[in-house]
Amino acid sequence: MLKKLGIASTNLLLALSLTACGGSVNSGGGDKAAPASSSNAKTSAQAKELVIVDWGGAITDAHKKAIFEPFEKQNNVKITVVSPTDYGKFKAMVQSGNVDWDIVDVDSDFVIRGGKDGLLEKLDYNVINKDGVRPELVHEYGIGAELFSTAISYNTDTFSGDNHPKNWKDFWDTQKFPGARSLWKYPTGTLEAALLADGVDPQKLYPLDVDRAFKSLDKIKKDVKVWWNAGAQPPQLLANGEVKLAEAWNGRVSAAKAKGAPEDVEFNQGLIMGDSWVVPKGAPHKDLAMKFIAFAVEAKQQAAFSSYIDYAPTNTKALALMSDDVKKRLGQSEDRAKGQVFVNINWWVDNFDKVNERFEKWLLQ
Numbered sequence: 040m041l042k043k044l045g046i047a048s049t050n051l052l053l054a055l056s057l058t059a060c061g062g063s064v065n066s067g068g069g070d071k072a073a074p075a076s077s078s079n080a081k082t083s084a085q086a087k088e089l090v091i092v093d094w095g096g097a098i099t100d101a102h103k104k105a106i107f108e109p110f111e112k113q114n115n116v117k118i119t120v121v122s123p124t125d126y127g128k129f130k131a132m133v134q135s136g137n138v139d140w141d142i143v144d145v146d147s148d149f150v151i152r153g154g155k156d157g158l159l160e161k162l163d164y165n166v167i168n169k170d171g172v173r174p175e176l177v178h179e180y181g182i183g184a185e186l187f188s189t190a191i192s193y194n195t196d197t198f199s200g201d202n203h204p205k206n207w208k209d210f211w212d213t214q215k216f217p218g219a220r221s222l223w224k225y226p227t228g229t230l231e232a233a234l235l236a237d238g239v240d241p242q243k244l245y246p247l248d249v250d251r252a253f254k255s256l257d258k259i260k261k262d263v264k265v266w267w268n269a270g271a272q273p274p275q276l277l278a279n280g281e282v283k284l285a286e287a288w289n290g291r292v293s294a295a296k297a298k299g300a301p302e303d304v305e306f307n308q309g310l311i312m313g314d315s316w317v318v319p320k321g322a323p324h325k326d327l328a329m330k331f332i333a334f335a336v337e338a339k340q341q342a343a344f345s346s347y348i349d350y351a352p353t354n355t356k357a358l359a360l361m362s363d364d365v366k367k368r369l370g371q372s373e374d375r376a377k378g379q380v381f382v383n384i385n386w387w388v389d390n391f392d393k394v395n396e397r398f399e400k401w402l403l404q
Contacts, residue, residue: 047346076251087114087115088117088118088119089116089119089141089142089324089328090140090141090142091140092142093124094122094314096122098350099120100348101344101347105340106335106343106344107120109343110311110334116331121140124144124145127264129143129158130156130158133157133319133320133321138320138323140319140322141318141319141322141327142322142331144314144315145181145314145316145317147176147181147312150180150181150315151178151180152385153181153317154180156322158233160317160318160319160322162178162179162180162332167329167332167333167336169336170332171354172336173313173353173355175384176315178315181317182353183315183316183354184335185344185350185351186311186312186313187312187313187350187351187398188288188289188304188309188312188351188379188382189223189288189289189312190286190287190292190310190370190379191204191210191304191305191307192274192283192284192285192287192289193277193283193302193303194277194278194282194284195303196280196282197218198216203305205234205305206236207233207235208236208238209260210236210259211236211259216284218282218283218284219281219282220262220283220285221265221267221272221286222258222263222267222271222285223266224402226394226395227382227387228310228312228382229398230247230253230394231247231310232308233253234247235308236259241366241380244383245386247386247394249397252349253401264282264334265282267285270288271286271291273285273287273292274291274292274302275293277292277295277301278295287304290348290349292304293349306368306375308379308380309378310379310382311382312379312381316336335373336354337354338359339360346365349368352371
């Protein structure tokens with residue numbers, strides 16, 4: 040989960056998957072050699088290995104500690120991790136009928152695209168308990184793995200906890216809050232921020248008024264010093280003072296803050312997105328994969344995951360297992376959660392290509 044959720048065509052998603060999620064992406068594990076046809080013939084007693092594809096880096100480290108290793112011990116299963124998530128390989132495997140992967144952590148728009156394209160198994164909700172999981176991330180072909188917020192972030196040497204932009208309208212106000220800005224070089228989230236800055240009611244964002252969003256972006260464009268395309272950029276830009284304000288993924292900024300960088304996150308009007316667990320069509324160990332996903336979305340494992348990395352649980356029941364300090368840091372305390380907006384992935388799946396084409400042209404103007 041490069042932390043960025045990419046809502047895009049398969050090619051763009053692949054490009055994003057190589058630049059975002061949990062820190063650096065490390066190649067891990069390796070593909071299983073057994074072809075899908077022979078693997079599917081295994082008995083449940085023999086099917087004691089799972090191949091899980093994850094984003095790599097810090098997020099995979101957190102998954103290993105909170106979910107993978109406990110599942111291995113509880114079920115006498117060996118988990119092999121492959122990273123990063125690769126949509127091109129995913130599609131090629133399924134279409135060739137030679138699937139080596141059992142479970143994949145994907146951008147949540149891929150759940151919709153992959154389901155429509157016949158690349159995914161339907162999840163077995165007789166095995167997986169979806170109670171408590173955010174309904175926005177419950178789908179017949181996938182279920183939420185983790186959440187993150189694309190939020191206003193600021194340099195604390197310039198702005199204090201009391202005096203900084205508290206919403207996107209403030210972020211757009213360069214007189215009240217002067218200084219260079221950085222925005223995501225990506226329409227998803229950025230258009231929502233532009234509309235919120237222009238006064239659109241957060242509850243009435245969708246369908247997005249694209250024309251209005253671009254008019255709003257016109258007003259801030261000259262003050263955007265850096266259009267970033269990798270999640271590590273905004274924390275670096277804020278830390279060295281090159282920009283004073285940035286649109287950034289909350290986990291990246293909080294990690295930098297924990298290491299002493301002069302930056303912080305404002306969660307109000309943060310734009311929430313999430314990653315999801317899916318099972319490729321023809322997965323060698325489909326039944327065991329369903330059991331794993333059921334385990335992964337339970338409150339206990341979700342809470343443990345969020346104790347290792349600053350991404351929030353998709354199961355709201357996990358919040359009861361967290362301290363107030365952790366919930367606040369994740370933007371999931373009651374006061375911080377209520378002001379955030381869940382990005383409508385369905386709208387972006389239907390509209391991304393034409394909006395992104397316009398966005399790319401606008402950047403060059």
